[in-house]
Amino acid sequence: MTQRTTKPNVLILGGNFAGLGAAQKIRDYAGDAVEITVIDRKAYLDYIPNIPLEIFEGRDPAVTMHMPLIEALAKDDVHFEQAEVVALDVGARTVTLRPNERPGSPCYKKTYDKLVIALGARLAYDEIEGFADYGHTVSDAWHANRLIDYLKNDYKGGHIAIGSARFEQGARGRPDWLPTALAACEGPPVELALSLAHWLETNDKGGAKNITLFTPAELIAEDAGEKVVHQLLEAAGQMGFGYMNNTKDIVRITKTGIEFANGEALETELNIVFPNWKPHGFLRGLPISDEVGFIVTGMDMRNPDYPDVFACGDAAALTVPKLGAIGHQETDVVGRQIAKDVGRMAPAEADKGWSPEVLCIGDMGGGKAFYIHADSWFGGKIQELRMGRLPYAQKVAYKEMFFRKHGRVPNWGLPFAKWTAEQIAV
Numbered sequence: 123m124t125q126r127t128t129k130p131n132v133l134i135l136g137g138n139f140a141g142l143g144a145a146q147k148i149r150d151y152a153g154d155a156v157e158i159t160v161i162d163r164k165a166y167l168d169y170i171p172n173i174p175l176e177i178f179e180g181r182d183p184a185v186t187m188h189m190p191l192i193e194a195l196a197k198d199d200v201h202f203e204q205a206e207v208v209a210l211d212v213g214a215r216t217v218t219l220r221p222n223e224r225p226g227s228p229c230y231k232k233t234y235d236k237l238v239i240a241l242g243a244r245l246a247y248d249e250i251e252g253f254a255d256y257g258h259t260v261s262d263a264w265h266a267n268r269l270i271d272y273l274k275n276d277y278k279g280g281h282i283a284i285g286s287a288r289f290e291q292g293a294r295g296r297p298d299w300l301p302t303a304l305a306a307c308e309g310p311p312v313e314l315a316l317s318l319a320h321w322l323e324t325n326d327k328g329g330a331k332n333i334t335l336f337t338p339a340e341l342i343a344e345d346a347g348e349k350v351v352h353q354l355l356e357a358a359g360q361m362g363f364g365y366m367n368n369t370k371d372i373v374r375i376t377k378t379g380i381e382f383a384n385g386e387a388l389e390t391e392l393n394i395v396f397p398n399w400k401p402h403g404f405l406r407g408l409p410i411s412d413e414v415g416f417i418v419t420g421m422d423m424r425n426p427d428y429p430d431v432f433a434c435g436d437a438a439a440l441t442v443p444k445l446g447a448i449g450h451q452e453t454d455v456v457g458r459q460i461a462k463d464v465g466r467m468a469p470a471e472a473d474k475g476w477s478p479e480v481l482c483i484g485d486m487g488g489g490k491a492f493y494i495h496a497d498s499w500f501g502g503k504i505q506e507l508r509m510g511r512l513p514y515a516q517k518v519a520y521k522e523m524f525f526r527k528h529g530r531v532p533n534w535g536l537p538f539a540k541w542t543a544e545q546i547a548v
């Protein structure tokens with residue numbers, strides 16, 4: 123339980139990439155000027171980006187991808203409370219939570235001086251008709267293990283569809299430079315198609331020709347930039363993958379296939395899909411949220427109407443595409459702003475401008491990966507794509523460093539990864 127002090131009390135909702143990162147950055151920049159508490163329903167960090175790699179390399183991601191959260195936070199004197207956040211009242215500065223270590227707890231209210239919303243999003247698989255019976259995915263260990271079990275024991279070599287449902291992005295408070303995305307995060311489907319093709323080949327169950335990649339948008343993974351995507355699609359086409367664009371949305375998944383909102387359909391044996399990333403229900407309708415429920419902020423990651431409320435990671439309306447790498451940049455901004463508020467950082471330093479970048483390393487199987495670094499989605503000129511063994515080594519090494527350093531990836535970690543991937547061909 124949080125100690126009572128006179129220091130400003132910073133409450134962080136969510137303890138995965140954005141929540142842990144924000145706690146560490148706030149401690150780095152604001153020092154001992156604040157009390158920090160993180161609330162999450164689970165006491166571990168789920169290292170989601172490497173889940174697909176783990177299952178295809180024969181490891182259970184529940185064993186290898188869960189990092190203990192409480193000890194990581196304690197290293198920075200950050201308190202942790204395991205509870206379900208059920209409501210938020212920004213007028214009264216209170217959060218309602220239900221402790222969830224044992225069922226049956228009542229709800230409690232907690233006040234804050236500064237609030238950081240890092241609750242991610244709700245992955246709405248339950249809104250895709252037929253998903254429970256005929257759909258598969260890899261965004262958590264449970265579903266990833268269900269998929270690998272199916273592939274090993276039940277898959278008969280039929281056609282496989284991999285792609286995304288339509289993402290609903292809000293418009294209220296959105297800056298002019300941020301485009302509308304029709305899919306929330308399309309690195310994962312591309313990565314999965316490539317690594318699954320390799321797995322099918324090495325397990326004598328087929329290969330790229332079994333797989334069709336689909337997207338609701340004009341271009342898959344369009345936030346990676348047209349040049350990068352065309353290079354990727356050319357390589358994928360030569361390998362034998364099928365490709366469908368402008369599917370608009372997934373209407374339903376059935377025993378025999380998948381149907382799309384543009385009227386097209388595919389006969390399939392297996393459908394691996396990514397859903398709409400929806401904000402949590404209790405955030406919708408709040409004065410800090412857009413019409414969908416994502417939290418509106420400026421580039422300082424503060425809500426313009428409630429400047430003591432911050433958001434970062436997938437919960438923030440500004441985070442599009444929904445990428446951990448963008449959330450990571452945002453946590454730094456949150457840390458600086460809170461340090462400014464408590465007099466530990468000069469405004470000129472805290473308010474330094476920044477622009478989001480897409481940084482994504484995707485497994486291709488066989489010890490290879492693709493590396494994408496782009497800012498063209500946000501109006502910049504960077505569009506870098508590399509494929510080979512070095513990005514794979516970086517993907518694995520980054521996770522190792524993350525766990526060993528309890529999430530404290532040194533500041534040079536990301537620029538170093540960028541530099542090596544873009545300068546060295548291996």
Ligand SMILES: Cc1cc2nc3c(=O)[nH]c(=O)nc-3n(C[C@H](O)[C@H](O)[C@H](O)COP(=O)(O)OP(=O)(O)OC[C@H]3O[C@@H](n4cnc5c(N)ncnc54)[C@H](O)[C@@H]3O)c2cc1C
Pocket residue numbers: 135136137138139140141161162163164170171172173174205206207208240241242243260261307309310402434435436437444445446447448449481482483484
């Ligand atoms: C398969 C896959 C691969 C990916 N690969 C990459 C990649 O290579 N690179 C990249 O940058 N991004 C990647 N992403 C995206 C990345 O995983 C997300 O952007 C990132 O996890 C967002 O972090 P977050 O902390 O904002 O939200 P989350 O990771 O969703 O964490 C939210 C936290 O809030 C907690 N929470 C939620 N609601 C409540 C509540 N009501 N009460 C209490 N606690 C709650 C959850 O338990 C969780 O710990 C990938 C995503 C997927 C699905």
